[in-house]
Every structure is written in C-alpha cells, then in structure tokens.
Amino acid sequence: MNLHPLGADLLTTLVFLPTLGALVLAFLPGSSKVAAKAIALVTSFLTFGVSVLLYRAFDPSIGVPEAFAIDRPWIPQFGIRYQLGMDGLSLALVLLTTLLTVSVLLVSCGQEIERIKGYLIAFLLLETGMLGSLVALDTLLFYVFWEVMLVPMYFIIGVWGGKRRIYATMKFFLFTMAGSLLMFVAILFTANVHLHATGIQSFSLADWTRAASSGAWHLAPATEALLFGAFALAFLVKVPLWPLHTWLPDAHVEAPTGGSIILAGVLLKLGTYGLLRFAYPLFPHAAARYGPLLAVLALIGIVYGAWVAAAQKDMKKLVAYSSVSHLALVVLGIVAGTGAALSGAIFQMIGHGLTTGLLFLLVGVLYSRRHTREMADYGGIAARVPVTTTLFLIATLGSIGLPGLNGFIGEFLILGGVFQVSVVWAAVAATGMVLGAIYLLTLVQKVFWGPETVPANRTLTDINGWELAGAFPLVALIVLLGVFPRPLLTLVEGSVYTLQRAAVRVAPENVRPAAGTGLKRPGVDERAAPRAEAAR
Amino acid sequence: MSGFLHVSGADLACVAPELVLAGFATLILLLDAFARPIRAFFPYVTLLALALANLAGGNVSGLFFGGAVESSGLTRFIELVACGAVALAVLGGAASLARDRRNQGEFYALLLFSAAGTIVMVRGVDLLVVFLGLELMSLSLYVLAAWYRDVPAATEAALKYFLMGALASAFFLYGVATLYGRIGTTRLTALQGFSSSSSFVPFDVLLGAGLLAIVAALSFKIALVPFHGWAPDVYQGMTTPAVTFLSTAPKAAALIVLLRLLHALFPAGLSEPWRPLFAILAAVSILFGNVVALSQRDLKRMLAYSGIAQMGYAAIAVATFTRDAFEGVLVFLAGYLVTNAAAFLTVAGLSGGETEPRTLGDLAGLGRRHPVAASVLSLSMLSLAGIPPTVGFIGKFLVFRAAVDSGLVGLALIGVLGSLVSVGYYLRVVYVLWMKEPVGDVTLVPEDLLSGAAFLLTAALMLAWGLFPRALLHLARGAAITLSGR
Amino acid sequence: MNQLWLIPVLPLAGFLLNGLVALVASSVRAEQESGADHAGAPLPYVQRLFHGVVGVGSVGLAAVLSFAALVPYAIGSLHAPGGLAPIVQKVYTWMAAGDYTVDVAFRLDALSALMLSFVTFVGLLIHVYSVGYMQKEEGYGRYFSFLNLFMFAMLTLVLADSLPLLFVGWEGVGLCSYLLIGYYYDKDFCAAAGKKAFIANRLGDFGMVLGIFGVFALFGTADFSFVELAKRQALSGNAPLGVYAVCLLLFLGACGKSAQVPLYVWLPDAMAGPTPVSALIHAATMVTAGVYLVARCSALFVLAPDALTLVAWIGAGTAIFAATIGLAQNDIKKVLAYSTVSQLGYMFLACGVGAFSAGMFHVFTHAFFKACLFLGSGSVIMSMHHEQDMRKMGGLARRIPQTFWTMFAATLAIAGIFPLAGFFSKDMILGSAAASGHWGLYAVGLFTAGLTAFYMFRLVSMTFFGKARGDGHAHEHAHESPATMTVPLWILAAFSVVAGLLGVPAALGGSDRIARFLDASVAHPEIHEMSHVSELVLMALSLGVAVTGLVWAWRWYGKAAGPVEAVSKQAQAFYGKTGALGRLVANKWNVDEGIEALFLAPFRKIGTFLWRGFDALFIDGIANASAFLVELLGDLLRFFTTGHVRNYALAFTLGFAALVAYVWLT
C-alpha cells in the first residue's frame, strides 16, 4: 500500500543515492580533496533530505512496515523479491542514519584525513548498506544489505584505524559474520518450512509473519527455538549483548572518529532493530520462552558493561563499554515487551545514537589534536576548550539520563515498562542509572576538570567550525527530544502496537489498552483492534 | 547405429564449436610456424575463435553421431564456460607471456584444444567419448604445465600433473570397463534405461567399485580431498594464465560429467550409501581446503586450496542431487569461473615472471599503485568468501538452499563454518592490498588493453550476476533440465 | 496569575542568555590564552553588569510573579474553610507511551505556595548577594547562568504537578549543585566533591524512580491527584506491602537529596562550592526538597505507619549524629553544613511523627536563619581573605559588626531561643513528637537541641569573640562587606527573628496559622491534643536545654584568646573531656574512610578484574584461542601435501580404497 503521491521508488532513491555518490567519487578524476568532500557532502545532504521527505509524508497510524512499499521480483526463480517498505520504527532509524552520516562527513571535512576519497566512498557505501537493511522487507534482501554493511566498515577500521586496527577489524568482521552466517542458514530453513507449510516459495517478511502469527508453520518447539536462536544470535552479536560484546571495545578504540560514530550510532541499533523486526515476530513462542534468559543476559550486561566502563583509562573504550550497558537496557525493554518498554527501547535506540554519537565525535575532536585517547593525557582542559567541554557535558548528561534530555525518556519508559513485568528486573536495571553517573562523570572529571597537568594541552585548540556543524544537530536533538519526545513516540507507536499484537498470544498480560497513546485513531484500530480483542 | 561414414549437417552443427576451436588452433599452429612476426596478434585470433565458437554453438539440440554426443542446454553451458575460461586466461596472460617471450602460438593452440576437449567431455553421451574429451583436455594441459620447460618448478608441476592424470585415467577406464561388463553399455542414455528396465543389475560391490573408480578419477580433476594432492603444486608451478583455465573449466566439466553419470545410474535420486559418501567428500574438502589455505603465503597455493574448498561447496550439490542443486551448482561454477579468473588476473600481472613465487607480500600496498587491479582482486576475494552483492554469494546461496531444502542442514552448517574460516585468508589478501605498507616496489606489468578489459569484464560480471542473477539463473536452469531430465 | 509556567521559565531564559554569552566570551578568551598560562582575571565591567542584570533580573521577575500568584492564594485559603482548591495548569503532554502518560503541568497549593515564597525570596536575596561576592571571579557569567538554571529547576520541582515532572526539577537541582560545587573546576577536590554529590543523589534517585513507577502501579497515575486517591485509600487493589515499598523507595530519594543518613556524606563536601551556593542550595532550598517530597506524599506515608516510624528514626538519628560531628569542626562552613544536616534530621523527625506541617514550618524558618548564617560566614571568609579555619579567627565582632550582629541573631534563632523563629518551629516538632507519644524521639530531639546551641555558639565565640588569632595581617585588612552583601544579611536576619510568628501555638495565645494553612495539602493523622500546661512545660524544658548549651559553649570558647595553639589546646581539652569518642567525632566518625574501604575500593578492583580478567582473558581468550587453533591445524595439515608425487598417488589410492570399503560395508 503506497501511501503517498511521492514516487513509489522514493525508498530506492533513498537507499541508492549514496551509492551513486560513491560511484561519482570513484570515477572522479584527479585527487582534488575539495571536490571529493563537496560531492560526498551534497550526496549525504540529499539523502537526508529524502528521509525528511519520507518523514513528512509518513502516516504514523501505520503499524506494519508497508509505507512507500516497493515490491518487485528480484530472483523470481526462488520467490525472492526486491521488497522495500517502512514503518515508524524503520523511519526513525533511517532519519538517525542519514543525519549521523551527514555529521560524520561534516566532521571529516574539518579534520586532516589521508586518502580521504576512499574514506568518503566507504561511508557512502556504508550508508547504503544501513539504509537498505532498514527498509528491506524480503529476508534475503535484508541479509544482503546486512552483509554489505560489513565491508565498508571493515575498510574504515582497517585503513583509517589506530595501531591495532587489523586485529580489531578482523575481530569485528568475524564476530559479526559468525552470527549472520548462522542466521543465513536459518533463513534458508525457514523459507523451506514456509514452502512446505504454505506451498508458496517466498522470503517475504510479510508472508512469513502472517504465517507465523497464524501458526501455519506448525514448528516443533525445539525447531522454533533453534531458528530463534540463530536469528537472535546474529542480532545480539551486533547489539552486542554480554557475553558477545568483546569485539565492540576493540572496534571502537581502533576505528576512526567517523567509524566509531556510525558504529555506535547505527550499526548497534541494527541489532536491536533485527530483534524487533525479525526474531520476535517470526518466532513469538520461542521468544517468549527464552525471553527470561535474554533478560538475565541483558541485566548482566547492564551492570557488567557499566562496571567495566568504570575501570577504563581509554576514553573510547569507556564509551564503548557504556554502549554495551545501554544497549543491554534496550534489549531488556524489548524482552519486557510492554507498550512503554517497547516505545522506550525504540526511543533509547535513537537517543543512544545521538548521545553516544556525539560523545565519540567529541573524543574524536580531542584525538585529532592530541592523538591520544588516554584520559591521563588530558585533565583540566576545560578552560582551553570551553565549547567542547560544554557539548561533552551535555552529551554525558544525556547519556546518563538526566531528565530534560533525550536519555531520560528512553530510560524512564523502558524501566517503567519493565517494572510492569518484573519489579526485580527493573530494580537491577535501574542500578545502571547510578553506575552510569559514576563512570561518565569520572570521565568528565579526569579529562576536563582538575588542574592543567599536561603541558601539551596548553596549545589545545577548541572544536572548529566543521566539527561544530557536525555536532550541533546532535546537541539540538538531544535537548529537543528530551523536552518534546512526543513526535518520536507517536511516530513509532504504530509499530509498538503491532509488536505487542505479535506477542499477544504469548503473553496477553503484556498488552493493556494503551492509555492516551492516541492509538484510538481509526488508522490503527480498524486493523489492530479486532485481533487484539480476539486475542484476549 | 548410424550409417558408414555418414555425417549429417546436423551432426556437424552439433559439434561446430569444437570444430571451430580445433580449426583455429591448427591455424595458429600453422601461422606460428610460417608467419612468426604476427605472434602479437595471436591473442586476438584466439578471442575471435572463441567468439565464433560461441556463435556456432547451440543451434541444434538432441543426440547426434548415432547417439554418441548431444547438444543441449548443458553443452551450451559448458561451451560458454570453457570459452570464457580461455578468454579470461588469454586476456589476463597475454601481457606477461609477451614480457617473458613465451607467447609462442602453441600456447594459444593448446588452450583452444583443451577447451575443445572440455566441451567434448560434456558433450559425450558415450563414456568413450567422454574419456577422449578428458584426455584431449588433459594432454594439452600437461604440455601447458611445462610451458616454462626450463623452469624446474614448471617441469615438476608437469610431472606431477601428468603422472597423477595418467593414474586417474587408468582408474577411469577400469570403471568404464566394469560398467560395460556389468551393464553392457557405455552409453549414458542406455544406462538410464537399465536401472528402470526389467533387466536391473543388483548393485553389487563390483559395480560399486567401478562407479567409484570413475568418481575417484573425476574427483581428481575436480580436486576433492583426498584426490587433491596435485592441485597446489601444479597451481604454483604452472604458468598463471594456464592456471586460470585449469582451475575453472576442467573442474566444471568433470563435475558435470559426474552429475550426469550419477543421474544416469540413479535417476530417482541418490540411494543410501552414496549420498552420505558425497556429503563426506564435500565436508572434508571444505574443511581441509579452507583450514590449510589459512596457512598459505604463496598466492597461487592459497588459491589452490581455496579452490579445493570451493569445489567442496560444489560437491554439496552432488550430495543434494536435486534439480535445484544442479541449477545452483551450475550458477556456482559460472560464478567461480569469473571470480577465480579475476583473482588470477592480478597474480598473473605481478612482476618477477614465472620464475619467482608470488607471495602475499608482493601485493603489499598495491592498492595505492594500481587501485583498479587491487579493487578487482578485493572484489573477487569477497566473492570467493561469498559476501553479497557478488556472484559468489548467489552461488553459495543456491547451493546451500538446495541442501537445506533436502534436509542436509548439517552439511550447510559445515559449509557455513568453512566460509567463516575462509574469511580469514580472503580478507588477509584485502588487508595486504590496502592496509599494508609496501616493502619492495612490486608492480604489475603495464596494464595493457587486454588485461584492462579483463579486469573490467570480470568485475562487471561479478557484480552484475550478484545483483541481477536472473539471466545466469535462466541459463543454469536450461542446463539443469538437461541434467535432471525434468 | 494564570501563567505559572512563566515562573520557572524566566530563570531558564536567564540561564540561556547568561550561558551563551559566558560561553562565547570564554571561548574567545581561550583563543587568546592558547599556549599561555591561564590567568583568572576578572571580567570586564560591562559583561559583569550584563550577567548581573540578567541573572538577578530574571529571578526577580520570577519572584514578583510568584508572589503575585501565591499571596492572593494564601490569603484566600486562610479565610476559606478547608483552604482553596489547588490551582493546576497543564502546559502540554510530555510523554505518552504504554500505560505511562506524563503531562507538563504546574500546581499551586498551600505546600507549593509555602515553598515558592521562600525559594524565590531567599533565592533573589542570594543572587543579589552574589553580585558582590563573586565580582572578582572569572567565571562570573558561568556562575550566574548556573544559579539561574538552579532557580529554574527548583521552581519546577516546587510547582510540578506530577512526580515525574517533580523528578525533572529534582535531578535538575542535583545537576546544578554538581556544577556549582565544581565551580572551581580546576581544583581537584571541588570537582571530586561535585561528582560525589551527584552520585550520592543518584543513589537516592534510584529509589525515587522505582518509587514513581510504584505510584503508577498503585494509582494508575503519578500526578498529585494520586494524593487525593491515597487520602480516600482508593488504592487499585489494596496493596499494603506495595505501599510500604513505595514509601521507602520515595524516602530513599528524599534521603539522597536531603542528606540523611546514610547518604548525607556529600553535603559537607559540597561546601567546596562558593558560599552563596552553599547558602542557597545546600542550606535553604534544595536540600529541603526531600522534606517537601515526603510532605507532598504524606497521604501515602500515613497509609504505612511503620514506614513513617522509620522516617522518624532516620531523621532523629541523622539529627544527633550530624550534631555530634558539628561539635568538633574547625572549618566555619563545615560546622554550618553539619548543622544543616542535623536540622534536616529534625524536619524528617517531624514528618515521621506525622507532624508534616511542623516539618514544613521548620523548613520555612530554617531557610532564613541558615541562609543568613551561611551568607554571614561568607562575609567573614571574604573579610579574612578566604580563610575558613575558625582557629585563625576571633575578635572579628569589632571588625565586621554588621556581619556579627546578623549572624548572632541567626544563631540565637537556630539555637531556639524564645521568641526567635527557630524556637517556634523546633518546639512544634518536639511538641508533636511528645504528643504522638514517641518519647524516645522526643528525648533525642531535645538533646540535639542542646548540642545545636553548643556548636552554634562555639562558632560565634571562636569567630567573633576573644582576641584575634592567626596572622595579624589578615585582621588588619579585615573589613566589612559591600552593601550588596550586607543588605541581604539584614533582611534575612530580620526574617529569622520574626518568621516564627507565623506559627505561634495556641498555648502562647497564637493561632498556629501555618498548620491551618498547610492542612489543606498535607495529611495530618490524629494526634491527641496535649494540655496547654504540659505544652508550656515542654517549651520551658527545651528553652532550658538550649540555654545550657549556649552557656557551656561560652565557658569553653567564649574567652578564647591568644595564638592558635591556645585554642587548639582547648580543643584538646574538649577531646580530653570526651576521650576517644571526641577524636572519633572530630574525624566525622571516619565515615568517608569506611565507605572508601568497604565499597569504592572493591568496586574499582572488581571492575578492573572483570575487564582484564573476564573480558580480556576469558572471552577473548576463547575467541583468540579458537582462531589460533585453526591456524595451527592448518599449519599441521599443510604437511600432508608433502610435495612427493608418490604420496599423492598413495593418497589417491587410499581414498579410492576407503570409498570402496565404505560402499562395501554399508
């Protein structure tokens, strides 16, 4: 169902515009850095523009990813389709992706980067991969984009990374690959199941979800568990959930600034996105059965990540571990599955993308000047770089969930939602608040405050125009989303409601009449309400 | 039983490609003997021959020469593969051969003969014809292996390839003899009849041994563990352009013949001892090939072991033995041809000539000096690793899918595990290309028109087939239908 | 006045204005100083003027607005039987997801009116005071922007109509205290103190947040209409256990914010911030937020009597505990800090015995005299060129008379001398403690009153009486502070004298207005009235105790003379009299050390272990080991390719044989 006069191929444009830019760059004669930067910037801005168009045209009452739908045969011999579409969830992440890419490119314009052309190309291709996996509705197409993402990131870390970049990038690649290959087999298996159950050869998520929710697959519990496991593993490695997280710190530490931003900002979110889009709707029973297990892992992750972060001496590593902790909270919210928890989880995905992206951006600013990430090499630089300090403080506060900034909304809703399911989970998860304050404030204190000990910092220069241009939108959003979270929440509530409905049969008590969330709007009710009733 | 010395036009049309190839090969031999100065044009002549051969092919279909040979989607497929392999070998190799002054006409002639043999091998419906095709192909390759006959490594490669090949031929013949003795025919078409007909021969040990002898011989050509020993040495010692051909078309032909024979014997699908047997062959090859490739530093040896592993994936299709599997494996082979050739293009271009080994280190920093070559090589590595959106992914996808569909999930998992290991060494190449500072100044031979074209062609195919595999799938399905009769 | 939201938003605007200007200015300055030393020169006059005007102006406007709002309301509700209905104004829906809907809505009722009055009033005075006190500071602009931000947060906290919104202010004030304690960020201990404060508060907020969800779960809403529901015992499914839990969780939050045992540790360190900050945030307003919260939720607390008792005992314990520490401090601000903790204890004691209005009354009076004391101490410190050690002071009464007299008044007030403010509020607390039959609590409170009198008079004596100690030079130049500082002092002093009259008890012929006023918005469980006679007896008793404390302190410290040693000898004498206990007291019961040893050190150790041990060794160990093993396997297997063609032939044959055997055997 294509909602809007805007061309049905808007999504194709969105996804492949960056590739186009990358191609232009690749065949750009000569080595004019300015031209390269200009082309890359223009491309990313256009892409962002397209995503904004989509946002303007989007009708949030849609709960299923069928906005701007495109459905064409790709490999008709095997029922594989070029099927794209959006719902609030993917749209939110798309906006985040395009925005962060713009920031990254802006920042990279402000810093001295060798072989910048390749750098820009890699990021544009990466953007295509990310956007593709966000809007792909054919599981195989999704898998293709999912894998495509790996390669540019492999180059970004491997070519422009730090000292141990090769180890880091291989680790990143292999960890992710290990997960996704299992998922690959699972996809094939599921397709086979679908074929035998319905006689239709299809990899389309919509078909699968319909069959799954109508129980047409008749999966044996063990089989469903295995399939769910394979899917979940692929996504949880990406998240990354404890104990699969150890690739993240290395990757983050070694990656160049832009790499870290995108990695933390978007790639991790794709893990949770995958859980929401695939693992949970396709295998609700297994999801329900193993939810508690995931929850326990998530809880461990929350405390563990924070605790280890508190022991770090390297700024990036610290932020990386903080991501482990925060994403674990998101996973917990997904597991809890109540309306608030899901909304919170999605909100937190965006929020974390902004705050952590900003944190990495600012660390990158410092790094580009001093070429060290050790906190000990800084200290007392607040007076030297007031603006950076201010922004960093805002990012930090957003990250530790200070009310009025975006971090709080996500945390509050997740915890609230989890509280409805299990007070104990909520209590354990809430310790993250305290621990978060401990390590992040320590970071701020060690880096920016105290006496100016290191002489080298006396010549430290503050954030420059390009970098500020890259950072500003993030800061603005961090504050805006904190004060006015409604637009984002309404954007995703349709998806949330669908997700809950998918889980209804499993845990009816999870779905309550969503009070005042505007779900009484006919758009959703006509489709959702009857089934929801039936479910009770 | 066709008449005495009776050859119809259709018969000739059926084998037209071979005729064209053989004819041009002879022409080149003559030219080389009497008009040496025009050596520089032999590559173009060869390409012309290939083009014509392809035009000549696929005009008729059915059985010809009294049912000894056939023309079908399958032969069409192998024609394309064989000619493609030669084309890429020539495109990529011409420059380096010219540099080493080893661009005698025989090289191209032998390649063409070998291609003809490859085609005959698949075209043959009578096992005798298959054998002759096999021999034609192999003999040419034996000679090509020793092309740099003053280089010890080359002659050693030739020796090993030749002795093993001869041994394999003996086994092949033993198998044919047994089949002939037990069933009474060497015609695949007739075999097809036998199992269904009332006069069914109980599948006793002797017949099994005979079949296995053929399987072993073909596995040797395909280079499946444990019949793989020759591959690394020959790859390393043989001149690279020839390896480009050797590592692709013959393997494809041998695999297809294997499938045909098996399908002739078991039209209803593989029975009990056979399916696990091929599954084991596949699994062992995948694991062994990938693991050992991980420890190689010589590019060609690494590619040899990777080839062993890749053929293991192909063998999964043999174990699966459904039409989808056939289709998948054909796509896989086509993709492997392009991808592997792309890999050898750069290797062939590496300086130092055939006398020096081509180690991983030689690639260091190539990304800076020859971005195009480096990009194509990287692309082919990704394709070999089966990462989308390359044709390598499509091939693996189809093969695994078929396997999973027929319940061979375990095999698929092993395959997946293998690819995980393989990422280790494929990406190592990429790493050396782009992320390692060059040690000495290793450069490519000046990228002439031909190799440039080859780079672009292979890259384009790897991506195009990866993104829009429909056409390829169509071709493969045509061939698969011949294979599976459905 | 139907635009309550303007009250908090005005200071916010001030914050943004001041903040941006200060930021730009400082970044310009950073450009200039790049590479050079960092000279903390004062700001140019114009910029200072700007910051001052914006800072004070925005708060002043807010104050005007708020009084315009609360005065009519107060008068109205005093005359209306049962008080006026609260004014609630919704601005917009903040968030709505699942079962959680939170509006941004502001509420004016007796409780918030009371808070509003002194928050804006004292806040304004302290802004004015700061203009003088901070004038030489480089971070002048930053200071005022933070102060404004604080006012915004505090007013949000006070006016919020729902727990979540209250929590916004709650954390906001925490942030500001963090920023302002760390105002001298280039001093390690300041930065550390700020962090400590924030984290201690977070520990409390941990409970607070869960408590909020608990309220949601109990009542289905978290805006203060739930108080009414609670009054009507309209729980969704009567869940006493839940109620206890929620009360305790909320109280944990209160403990963090209001520095009750065991979370009080941050407040003394918070003195690292500029003195006006200590006065405003860490004495008058923010730290009383906890009491405000308990009072706000009083209807809920009375449903859980045991929880209330716990509150009472925590309060009492804190009161006496902090007081004892206060006895032996030599840093003038530390003494005041501990006294603040102790007074907060009183307030919780009051709430604990069900006398919420008494607690709020003490909050009210305390705001004035404690603010006065802090500002006075600030004036002293400034005149002593940033000397805070009382042992180096003495005989300042003549040098800075205004400061002396105002502080002296405030001291008497806090000591609870009739008829100053402290007397009435404290007496109301002790009275209700006795009335509610908690004689144990009463006794503790009484004794603490004595201690309070003692250490406060000790402070005054050591600072103002006797001869000058320490280096004469400082005393030569000790001079009275400018009017911007003394005027607020006088005003506050005046209020500390008269503020108590709002709550003159019936026993003294008063009409106990404050209680009647607050009744509208706090719960008041049945406390059987005491006879006026017994009330009077109790008053006399507490007065007596206070006086005793004063005299005692005078005897020890009053004639404090001579050089430092003499006094320190006296201190020794104090220890001699009190023995090991005294030393322990002087070391603040070694609480900080204990925490370090028991919690912080292990926390760090375990963290490091998990990182280096579990992550690096175990998980990565597995990953790297498997990778290594595969490589190794490859290095072994490659030798099967021996390079000898005969071996290949053999392998070929063996393979064939194996296949045959396989087919044969199956």
Add this chain to the structure above:
Amino acid sequence: MTGVLPGVAPMAVPPGAFLVVATLLFAIGLAGALLKRNALSIFLSIELMLNAVNLLFLTYARMRGDLAGQMIVFFVIAVAAAEAAVGLAIFVALFRAHRTVDVDKIALLKW
C-alpha cells in the same frame, strides 16, 4: 562370473579366469605405480594398468559377444600411445631441468 551370456558362443576357459588375471595385473600395475621411484617406471606401471583394463574390456566383450569392447580397446591403445609421447617428452624436459627423474628427489613444490 563364470560363463558367457546366453546366445553367445561358449568359451572353453571361464571368462572369470580372464577377469581375475586382468584384475591382478591391474593391482600389480598399481603397486608398481606406488612403489617405483623412477618416473619412467611409474609410468610404465600405469601402462600395465591400462593393459589390464584392456583385457577386462576384451573379456567382457567376449562374454557379451559384443564388439564394442574391442572397439574401446582400440581407442585406449591409441590414447596410451599419445600419453606416452607427451609423458616421455615431459620426462625429458624434467631431466633437463632437474638432472634426475627420481620422483623422490623432485619436491621443490610442497606444503
């Protein structure tokens, strides 16, 4: 396998005997191929194997009274000749490059 197929002229010697002889020859050839160290001898052994196969073909042909077997043998002999030509040429080249045809001494390419 004793005896010929129905409708074929009977044999004095049971074909099984021929087959066994052929098989044994094949095995001997194989043993030679595996045990000899001289490249020529190895190839010689392989030639023996081919001949063994030829004998099989002939026997089967006789059993079935079918000429095809003999036809095949004709081709095999020709192929063997071709192989011999190429192989011996390779040995010559090999000898020139290595000064030996002892396969145990020729292992530049390994691992």
Add this chain to the structure above:
Amino acid sequence: MPAGGGQLVVFGFASFLALAFALLMVVQKTPVRSVLSLVVTFFGLSVLAILLAAPFIAALQIFVYAGAILVLFLFVIMLLNLKEEAADKDDRPVQRTLGLLVALALGGLLAGATLHAPVPPRGPRIGAPIPMPDEIPALGRLLFSDYLFAFEVLSLLLLVAAVGALLLSKRRFE
C-alpha cells in the same frame, strides 16, 4: 585355434607369463629390465586377446605397445642414460608398506568381487555381434559409423600429443 583343453593350457601359460613378468617389472631396479619384462607381459596379453576372439587387438598389442611405445621408452631411457635406481635404500617405509598393502587389498577385493559377481543379464547391446573368426571388417565398419566422432577426437588427441612432444623436447625457445 586349439580345442577346449588346449585353450586351458594356453591360457594358463600365457596368464602365468603375463603375471610373472609384470611382477618382475615391478621388482626390477633397472628401468631397462623393467621395460623388457613388460614386453613379455604384453606378449602374454596378446595371446589372451587371441583366446578372447580379438586377434586384431592382439596384433595391435604387439605392434603399438611392444613395438612402438616400449621402444620409445627404451629410447628415452638411453637418451637420459638412466642407470638403476639410486642404490640407497628406499627412504619411505610408510609409502612402501602402505602402498603394498593397499595394492594387495584392492587386488584381492576386486578379484573376489569379480568372482562372486553373478553373470549379468544381457542388457542393451551397443556394438555389433562378434563375427568369428574374422572381426576386422566389422570393427572397421563400427569405427567409421558409430565411433566416427570418437575417431575424430582421437585424431585431435594425436595432433596435440605430437605438438606437445615436439614442443617439450625442443631445447631453445624462439
């Protein structure tokens, strides 16, 4: 052609000759002797061929194998003047034992299988029936009808062999 009993004797003698000299060929250390002993084996084989009603093949056996191929071998051996294999002991005991074992095992297994295999059904016949005593015309006819294509391929094969041999045995490149 001798009668049944005689045939047995001839068969026994010929096959003994073939097997014995084949063994001799294997155990021989000197290439020349190996070749010569193989000559004898081939003679034996051609006798067996005659017993199997394939006199033409028997002739070919003598002409091509004994006459051409083996002589070629001898020629090469002389050209490279190969003495007997290096006197030092075979330094590959594993190869030796395993090789011997597997060869014996396979020989035994296949022989046994061959003996136990039942007489197969007639099945399809592809070639013409064997006309005795004179099969050559039939062979010829077959060769140029059914096997025409194979014959053509064979010609290519020989061409390649010739070219290859020429190429490889040339010393210089030009």
